[in-house]
Amino acid sequence: MTGSALARVRAAYDRIDAVRRPEVWIGLRPQATAEAEARDIDARTAAGERLPLAGRTLAVKGNIDVAGLPTTAGCPSYAYRPERDAPAVAALRAAGAVVLGSTNLDQFATGLVGTRSPYGAVRNAFDPERVSGGSSSGSAVAVALGIADLALGTDTAGSGRVPAAFHGLVGLKPTPGLVSTEGVVPACASLDCVSVFARTLDEAGEALALLASQPSHPPGRAPGPHRVAVADPAALGELDSGWADAYARTVDTLAASGAEVTTVDVSPFLEAAALLYEGAFVAERYTAFVDEQLAMGSTDLDPTVAGIVSRAGTIPAHRLFADRVRLAELADRARDALGTADALLLPVTPGHPTLAEVAADPVGANARLGRFTNSTNLLGQCALAVPAGTVDGRPFGVMLIGRPHTDDRLLAIARRMTPAVPLAVVGAHLTGEPLNPQLLTLGGRFVRATVTAPRYRLHALATTPPKPGLVRMAPGAEAGASVEAEVWELPAEGLGLLLAELPAPMTLGRVELGDGTAVPGFLCEPEALVGAEDITGYGGWRAYRARKGARSR
Template identity: 70%
Template sequence: MPTTALALARVRDAYDRIDRARRPDIWITLRPRADAESDARAVDARVAAGEQLPLAGRTVAVKGNIDIDGLPTTAGCPSYAYDPPADAPSVARLRAAGAVVLGSTNMDQFATGLVGTRSPYGAVRSAHDPARIAGGSSSGSAVAVALGIADLALGTDTAGSGRVPAAFNGIVGIKPTRGLVPTDGVVPACASLDCVSVFARTLPEAELALALIATPPGRAAPHRTPGPWRVAVPPAEQLGAMDEGWAEAYEAAADRLAAAGARLSPVDLTPFTEAAALLYDGAFVAERYTATGAFVDKETNDLDPTVAAIIRRARDIPAHRLFADQTRLAVLRARAMTALAEADALLLPTTPGHPTLDDVAADPFGANARLGRFTNSTNLFDLAAVAVPAGEVDARPFGVMLIGPAGTDDRLARIAALLTPPVRLAVVGVHLTGQPLNPQLLTLGARLIRTTTTAPAYRLFALRTDPPKPGLVHVDSGGRHIEAEIWELPPEGLGTLTAALPRPMAIGRLELADGTTAPGFLCEPAALDDAVDITEHGGWRAYRNS
């Protein structure tokens, strides 16, 4: 595919992935394929004419409370829908940089929740475990990125909505300094606290998107003295109850930072958790009634009952409680800032656990409150944050976040880069050592870990492509061990490979001879109609040498 058609190829791939995923819960309004392809052709034409478009060939999904020109803005409530006069600035800036918008994504109604289930458009399920929630309120945006449908996505973050779904779906979520990204064209949850957030599969991609949508900051990052990164870490007993294995995963993340040269120091987490409780249990929730209360009072039949209850309850909070809570918050913030005075960042688990859909249905308020234990205080304290994957627990993503003073967005990303563990990739064909595409791996910073074989559950085919390449397929019977190499590379490297991977190739999970699994190259069965079965050779190199 010529480079001048990169955007069109990516858009077509995105819609093919949408068809294969069969996840209508992700979307509120999906743009017609023809419209997105028309935008992609325009992007390709601009590139061919010599324009430098940093996001050419990237697709973007947009949370349902952010204006997209030509699509209704619903905020997760059909009867609230309106036709926006223009793109929100964040959307317009992504489009100007060459990104193609796919559609409006599902969300907790009126951005009120951290669960992703409070929507008349359906509960959004995790990209990795359909029994568990995707996290909210920016649920659809996060899952669209995690499934490889969108390269980037916009969400919002008031209480953690740009970080919780990132953690549950194994992607990056940046909650910038308040005011860094315009909130014009965004249906507010709490207008004084809201932020537009960014999702991506890798930290560099998320940083690029943020740089393109941000307004030049009016606040400089606080001065720091030279030396190792200083990261505050609370004592284990202050983290409270966590899901099994999560405390150990968090400790492992802290250990990785220390091994990378960061200097860890203890911090009192109490002011953070006490402030977190104020966001919903205190008077600050009254701002949600200011945003959408008049509409909720109309009692339309598509209101989510939990969301409506939260907003209506906020209507009757007396003014004196708000002033008392503001005073209390000022005291807590002063204590928190004092605790972080000598630190560049605070390391926390993004959430204390990952509930199932049944857990949330049984206790919607309690489950949501638990998820905000570590995230709720960030905007109340006017802090910046970045959430990144930090491994797995029971084969599900585990995530942590780094939090720091306003204006330290770049600094937090630099520290977060130390946390991102390398990923493994199993290769069986033209990326093997000595083969034509092996330099791709080396350029991405990959290193060979070992040579092994797959489990005896695969067959290998020579595809009729130029250059020649193999196709590996999983079979229920008649499979054999196939030679494989295991490489280790940065997560962003795997993201780059995945984004550029042409059909019929795909990244899937390969079973290895030792019983473990690793991401690896597989082939769509439809491509095998005119391919040659070369399984008997035991590997691509042996076949080529024959």
């Protein structure tokens, strides 16, 4: 982390203006208020006070209380103004974090898609045709866009892990009860957890240490290397194209790191996951609605959320007792399947749907996303979602699931498997250019020289240091061309840190290469091209710079 708290807060608000993603936020604190808080933090640290999160910017899911901001849970008619922060928020603010605002969510934390909100669907940070994942959609996107350093979400069925996986983030879901849920609007009160989004494992672990309301006493284990259970790919069900291979690569990476990898029966976990919505446990969401005195006919209720909750109100009581017995049986089977393993490794989701796919089948598409995440809280476990590379240029994530109070152990295992992710560069980050040392400092490795697909235009921007802006041309617009590019590999955490410091008008998106592949890469906001020289005809940034230098001599 670099810069004073004041500088980081100002940069965060500049970034909010630059990315123009109003659907991420439900309520923003006035910039002057946040800056005053940052000045106080800078003064305290200058006086010698230790604030471990001094200068970190924080986004908070809109179902968690932040003093001075309305808690809406994604429903305007439900909104109230809390007098004090939720304990989870207060703990991070006491450590020096500065809250930027409250973020959008699937209404009443009911969903894994990020589209069920009267405040608008939260678009994916990398591919606007894909869902951001929910319900903690705004929190994840705020971190992915480099606005917030950390974000709080909630996770009842996977809401702290699915959005993390779709954005190349760390998503930490602690052991139930480890972090206070006071000041959190309940979805299923017995299962709700406050979760953390971060760009690095160390940041997530640091936040958890501050949030934990009680000491964690992990169960003992036999000496030796970490033991990780994995699934037979055939047992995972249908996955999106390329996802089974990405999961297999992660298993290989883990084995190569020295961990003992064993294939186990994951059917108890999958069967328990189905109980969350197909069984009687969903009735607890109806209870929350009744306790919150919500009228099912309210005009600002999302229709999908209202349908799920209203159906839950008709479940007979005897069904709940039968499902409790069934869950206890599955918990025994899951415990036996894990044996002596420290963790179970699974994909976070079976795939990444488009907005159109969710609109066509909102309940079915959402249910598919929870196939691997729904069981974790029912079984009282902790979980950690981590980046595991990309598939077709989009982030792919896996999760480690562990026994209660093994949260730190999951972080230790995850550090063994941090993958490298590709990055396409076309300008100041090219080899020999002024910003290339940034890649090297973050652990970057040159992979190959290449060109983009012939769909782009390159413009010289008036920035310091000089850099170009790459823009993909829409069908029917001005013809594009191929541009010189390089592909680098960075640790996933390094890419997150690079994105956090990315200045406007640069953005990160998918860049198609001449060989037909697509990888994350630097693009430019089209509005920044007004008055900028089109240099596509030079074939690339270095050729343009060489010709410009020759002309100036």
